[in-house]
Structures are given as C-alpha cells and as structure tokens.
Amino acid sequence: MKQQMGLLFDVTLCVGCGSCYEACKKQNDLQVTNRDFLKDHLSNNTYTSVEQYGDNYARKMCMHCSEPTCVSVCPVGAFKKTELGPVVYDADKCIGCRYCMQACPYSIPRYEWGSTSPSVRKCNQCYERLKEGKINACAEACPTGATEAGELKKLIAEAQRRLKNNPKKYYQEIYGLKEAGGGNVLVIAPVPFDQLGYNSNVPKQSMPGFTLQAMEKIPSVVSVGGIFLTGMYWLTKRKNEIAREDRIKIRGEKYEKE
Amino acid sequence: MRKNNLFKHTFWKSASIVIVLFGVYSLISRFVYGLGRTTNLSDMVPWGLWIGFDFIGVGLAAAGFTIAAAAHIFNEHKYHSIVRPAILTAYIGYIIVIALLIIDLGKPENFWHPLVMWNIHSVMFEITWCVICYSTVLTLEFAPVILEKFKLKAPLKLLRKISIPVVVCGVLFSTLHQSSFGSLYLIAPAKVYPLWYSSYLPVHFFISCIAAGLSMIIFEAYLCARALNQGLQVWVLSGLGKLILAVLSIELVFKFSDLIISGKFSYLFMNLEETYLFWLEIFVGFIVPITILLIPGYLNNRKWLYFASIFTISGFVLNRLNVSISSLVRTSGLSYAPTFYEISITLMLVVLGMIAFRLVTENFAVFEKRIEIENPVQVTPGPEQKELIFGK
Numbered sequence: 001m002k003q004q005m006g007l008l009f010d011v012t013l014c015v016g017c018g019s020c021y022e023a024c025k026k027q028n029d030l031q032v033t034n035r036d037f038l039k040d041h042l043s044n045n046t047y048t049s050v051e052q053y054g055d056n057y058a059r060k061m062c063m064h065c066s067e068p069t070c071v072s073v074c075p076v077g078a079f080k081k082t083e084l085g086p087v088v089y090d091a092d093k094c095i096g097c098r099y100c101m102q103a104c105p106y107s108i109p110r111y112e113w114g115s116t117s118p119s120v121r122k123c124n125q126c127y128e129r130l131k132e133g134k135i136n137a138c139a140e141a142c143p144t145g146a147t148e149a150g151e152l153k154k155l156i157a158e159a160q161r162r163l164k165n166n167p168k169k170y171y172q173e174i175y176g177l178k179e180a181g182g183g184n185v186l187v188i189a190p191v192p193f194d195q196l197g198y199n200s201n202v203p204k205q206s207m208p209g210f211t212l213q214a215m216e217k218i219p220s221v222v223s224v225g226g227i228f229l230t231g232m233y234w235l236t237k238r239k240n241e242i243a244r245e246d247r248i249k250i251r252g253e254k255y256e257k258e
Numbered sequence: 259m260r261k262n263n264l265f266k267h268t269f270w271k272s273a274s275i276v277i278v279l280f281g282v283y284s285l286i287s288r289f290v291y292g293l294g295r296t297t298n299l300s301d302m303v304p305w306g307l308w309i310g311f312d313f314i315g316v317g318l319a320a321a322g323f324t325i326a327a328a329a330h331i332f333n334e335h336k337y338h339s340i341v342r343p344a345i346l347t348a349y350i351g352y353i354i355v356i357a358l359l360i361i362d363l364g365k366p367e368n369f370w371h372p373l374v375m376w377n378i379h380s381v382m383f384e385i386t387w388c389v390i391c392y393s394t395v396l397t398l399e400f401a402p403v404i405l406e407k408f409k410l411k412a413p414l415k416l417l418r419k420i421s422i423p424v425v426v427c428g429v430l431f432s433t434l435h436q437s438s439f440g441s442l443y444l445i446a447p448a449k450v451y452p453l454w455y456s457s458y459l460p461v462h463f464f465i466s467c468i469a470a471g472l473s474m475i476i477f478e479a480y481l482c483a484r485a486l487n488q489g490l491q492v493w494v495l496s497g498l499g500k501l502i503l504a505v506l507s508i509e510l511v512f513k514f515s516d517l518i519i520s521g522k523f524s525y526l527f528m529n530l531e532e533t534y535l536f537w538l539e540i541f542v543g544f545i546v547p548i549t550i551l552l553i554p555g556y557l558n559n560r561k562w563l564y565f566a567s568i569f570t571i572s573g574f575v576l577n578r579l580n581v582s583i584s585s586l587v588r589t590s591g592l593s594y595a596p597t598f599y600e601i602s603i604t605l606m607l608v609v610l611g612m613i614a615f616r617l618v619t620e621n622f623a624v625f626e627k628r629i630e631i632e633n634p635v636q637v638t639p640g641p642e643q644k645e646l647i648f649g650k
Contacts, residue, residue: 043301069445075382076368076375095371096364098304099382103445107590110301111364113294118364201448201589211381214441214460218384222430229331229426236333 004085006152011189013146016057023141044110047123058196062123064184070100072208085184086125105202181206281606284599296599307596308362310582315355320471322348323432342624349396381441388435395428437464451585469505470574473567480564503551510544543573
C-alpha cells in the first residue's frame with residue numbers, strides 16, 4: 001500500500017493572506033464567489049474557506065476521513081477513499097440523493113443547486129496532483145507553512161511534536177485525529193476548536209459503524225424471519241385443518257344420531 | 259341528500275383538477291429550473307418535504323404486508339376480505355413514493371444506477387433494492403385482480419402456486435426497508451435531535467408503520483363505505499382496532515423506556531420547540547387513539563374506529579416529519595419550510611393516488627360487494643372470502 005498523504009493546518013502560523021483560497025480556486029477551476037475571501041464560505045465553487053476569529057484564522061475543508069461517511073452511505077459508490085488518502089467523487093455515478101450531505105459529520109459536501117443536473121462538490125485533496133507526485137496546491141501556495149502537505153504519519157508526528165514542545169502555545173488536541181475515526185486533514189490551534197468554528201460535536205469514532213450495527217442484522221432477520229413465517233404458515237394451516245376435521249366429525253356423529 | 263352528494267362530488271372534482279394543474283406546472287418548473295430555484299433545500303438542509311413524505315407514504319402502505327401476512331401466513335380468515343384493499347393501498351403508495359423519490363433526485367436520469375453500481379454498506383442502497391423487490395411482489399399480489407377481470411386462467415393458476423413464497427418475500431422485504439428508513443439516520447448521531455435519535459430507530463420505524471398501515475385500512479374502509487356503498491364488516495375493523503391498540507401500546511412503552519434507558523429523560527421537559535413537537539406527536543399519535551380504543555364499546559363502533567385511525571395516522575405523519583425535518587433544524591442552523599412547488603407536486607401525487615384508488619375499486623373486485631353487516635355474531639367467513647389475493 002502506498003503512503004497516505006495528508007495536510008496539517010497550524011492556526012498559529014496562519015496570517016490570513018488567502019493564498020490557499022486563491023490557489024484552490026485556480027487549481028479546481030472554480031468561479032469567483034466573493035471579492036473578500038474572508039467573508040466567503042464553503043460552496044459549490046469554494047472548496048476551502050479561510051474564516052477569521054479574532055486574531056486567528058481557520059481553514060475549513062473536507063477532512064478526508066480514513067473511513068469516510070460519504071463513501072459508506074452513497075448507494076452507488078460515487079465516493080471513493082483513494083490509496084493516497086483523498087476522498088474523491090465521481091459525478092457520472094452520482095444519482096443525486098444527497099445522502100452524503102445529510103450524513104457527513106462535518107457537513108462538508110456542497111451541491112450545485114442552481115444546475116438542472118447538479119453534482120456534489122467538495123475538496124478532492126488535489127488527487128490528480130498527488131498522483132503526479134506534486135504536493136497540494138494550497139500547501140504549495142502557503143507562504144508561512146501554516147498549511148503543510150506530506151505523508152500522514154509524519155504530519156501526525158510533527159503535530160504531536162509541536163503540541164509537546166509548546167504546551168502554552170497550543171490547545172493540547174489535534175482536530176481530525178480522532179474525530180469521525182480520524183482522517184487525512186489535521187488542525188492544531190491555540191484555542192479550543194469550537195472557538196474557531198470547527199464542529200466539536202463530531203463523534204470520536206468511525207462513523208460507518210453506526211449503520212453497520214443495524215445492517216449486520218439483515219442476514220439473521222431474513223433467515224429467522226423466513227423460517228418463522230414458513231413455520232407459522234404450516235402450523236396455522238394444520239390447526240385450521242384439524243378444526244375443520246373436528247367440525248365434520250361432530251356433524252357426522254350428529255347425522256348418525258338423526 | 260342527493261343534491262348534497264352531487265355538490266360534494268363536483269367540489270372535490272374541481273379541487274382535484276386545480277391541484278393536479280398546479281402540480282403539473284410545478285413538476286415542469288422543477289425539471290426546467292432545477293432543485294435550487296423550485297425548492298427550499300440547501301447545503302445545510304439537503305432533504306425536505308419530499309423525503310419526509312416518502313417516509314410517510316411507505317409507512318402508510320404497511321398494511322400491504324401486515325394484512326397479507328395475517329391472512330395468508332397466520333391463516334386468519336377474517337382478514338381475507340381486506341387483503342385486496344390493503345394491497346391496492348400499498349401498490350398505489352409505492353408508486354407515489356417511487357415517483358417522488360425520482361423527482362427528488364438531483365440526477366433523475368441516473369435513477370437506475372443502484373441496479374448496476376453496488377455499495378452494500380449503504381442503507382440507501384438496501385432501501386432501493388427492497389423497494390424495487392417489494393414493488394415486484396405487490397405487482398404479483400395485485401395481478402390476480404386484473405387477470406380475473408379478463409378471465410386469464412393460466413397465469414392465475416401459476417400465481418396461486420407461488421402465492422405463499424411471494425407473501426413471505428413481501429413480508430421480509432417490507433420488514434427490511436420499513437426499518438431501514440430509520441437506519442438512514444443512524445449515521446448522524448450528532449445531527450439528529452436526541453429525542454428522536456436512537457440506535458433502535460429502525461425498530462421504532464418498523465413498529466410504528468404497522469399501526470399506521472392498519473389505521474389506513476380503517477380510514478379507507480370508512481370512506482369507501484360512504485362513497486361507494488361498499489365496505490367492510492365492523493367485526494373485521496374491530497379486529498384491526500385491537501391490533502392497533504396493541505401495537506401503539508407496545509411502541510409507547512418501548513419509546514419511553516428507550517429514552518429513559520439512554521439517559522434522555524431531561525430532554526422530555528426542556529422548554530424548546532422540539533420538546534413540544536415531541537409531546538404533540540405522543541399526544542396525537544398515542545394518547546388519543548389509545549384512549550378512544552380503550553373506551554368500552556368504541557372498538558365496535560365504526561365512527562370511533564375511524565377517529566382513532568385518523569389520530570394514529572396524524573401522529574405517524576408528525577413522527578416522520580419530526581425525524582426527517584424538525585430533528586435536524588437545530589444542528590443545521592437553518593429552518594426549512596417547503597415551497598409552493600414542493601407542496602403542490604406532493605399534493606398532486608396524493609390526489610392522483612386517490613383517483614387511482616377510486617377508479618380501481620370501482621372497476622375491479624377489490625372490496626367485496628356487500629352491505630355493512632352490523633351483527634358480528636352470525637358472520638363466519640364463507641368460502642368466497644378465501645384466497646382473495648390469488649383468485650378463487
């Protein structure tokens with residue numbers, strides 16, 4: 001298996017210049033949505049946003065979960081977790097049920113509501129670039145190193161190192177490491193993440209399991225149910241037959257008496 | 259009296275025409291302008307009235323499998339007379355639901371993709387397959403009504419031979435997807451409001467659909483008895499009433515024990531919109547119908563059975579809309595109200611369903627042609643009541 005690639009976003013290093021935002025727009029050929037990038041939010045033409053919270057800037061984007069909810073819920077398998085890490089989407093397969101949007105714990109996928117044949121839109125972690133051995137467009141454009149691209153394992157180690165070396169500077173958690181079972185995008189920050197608009201309510205476990213606990217009962221429901229129903233059919237039929245025979249018997253005896 | 263009937267008739271006729279015309283206009287708009295301009299759906303509220311209505315339609319069609327099971331698996335002969343209305347209801351219900359699901363899809367031209375592109379981990383995939391399979395079962399179960407009319411004996415014979423396996427499959431497919439509509443929300447534990455989220459959501463969906471589906475039969479039987487002078491004996495309906503009473507009581511106890519065991523007791527008394535909606539659902543869908551059905555004598559009274567069924571159905575509708583819309587408002591941060599287009603397309607499908615039900619019952623042998631018999635003692639099911647699904 002190839003090395004999983006990831007992104008590490010360090011809020012303490014971000015100066016809010018918007019280079020990542022511009023690079024992402026250019027890389028993915030996205031329309032201009034807002035003249036002031038700080039006021040822009042994720043949309044079908046914005047895969048990453050930079051939001052200001054006091055002196056801090058927070059990037060929002062797809063977290064590229066290791067066991068993605070969108071991959072698990074899509075009825076036609078339009079989402080795929082690639083060998084390099086990016087969670088990518090195939091618009092040709094999509095039927096447009098929007099279950100991915102409903103299910104995503106981070107509420108990331110966006111939709112082309114204005115189109116008559118809309119697709120789901122979200123960050124693809126520059127999968128095409130990664131395949132060519134290049135690094136992500138946002139990380140390449142970042143002048144301060146706030147967004148760093150690399151092998152996921154190394155990035156996790158690096159994030160842990162920064163938290164350990166600067167316990168006063170950093171809030172001692174890595175966002176995206178445990179959330180929804182972990183993913184390929186990690187965030188470290190000086191303050192708790194809910195103060196930066198990150199959803200702190202995301203369960204700290206892999207999401208597909210929530211559905212699996214119900215889905216795995218299907219085979220037993222079918223087999224036990226099938227046997228039960230067939231059994232009941234024979235039993236009640238036999239019961240009715242016996243009742244009918246009894247009735248005939250009683251009636252027969254009556255006839256004899258007469 | 260006759261004049262009154264005539265007036266009613268024309269009023270509903272013209273109302274139906276208006277609703278269907280608005281519906282057709284909205285339907286064309288939806289495909290010309292896309293979902294964004296015709297619905298109030300958004301990135302934060304990707305599912306709205308249509309999905310909620312699909313839950314309702316499928317649930318109300320549940321009598322199709324429960325009555326078929328009661329009559330043919332459990333050999334309760336008294337239910338033979340309602341097998342056909344139940345299956346017709348289910349059949350029309352499923353056609354409406356499938357139509358609405360396709361209208362709701364962003365890429366409706368790709369609706370067939372789940373047949374060839376599989377993802378067995380997806381609840382939506384499982385539902386798609388179960389709905390397709392169950393619709394096939396319903397076609398097989400309803401076919402005899404049409405075959406009989408045209409006296410086609412050979413296919414009837416074949417259908418009669420496979421009848422029991424078909425009914426068994428129908429019950430299994432229904433059990434799976436009725437519950438799976440609840441499973442759809444299992445994956446969003448942090449998004450669904452705690453009063454409605456439960457890891458037993460599929461079980462709740464399954465139990466509640468049985469009460470709603472049976473109520474639907476009482477509801478239809480009452481209306482058809484009035485409109486078509488065809489109807490069902492009250493003793494069959496009180497049998498249904500007893501079943502509804504049992505199912506509602508089980509679900510009520512199960513619902514509250516589930517809430518209390520999972521530590522959500524405090525949510526029951528918070529001063530929030532969700533709390534009121536929850537209690538409204540409990541009051542309308544459980545307390546009122548259970549009380550009506552418990553009053554001595556009411557179980558044998560058609561009118562009270564009818565009222566109980568209306569309350570059960572309303573409570574069920576509230577529940578499904580609560581789960582699919584209200585429970586998600588707080589986390590999405592956006593409130594949602596359907597647009598004119600969403601409402602009128604939904605209403606059009608309901609009206610078309612009612613017209614279809616009426617046309618079929620008028621032209622085919624769905625209800626037995628007999629006048630209400632109010633004295634249950636003397637009635638025992640005659641041979642003509644048996645084998646009603648698959649012909650005599």
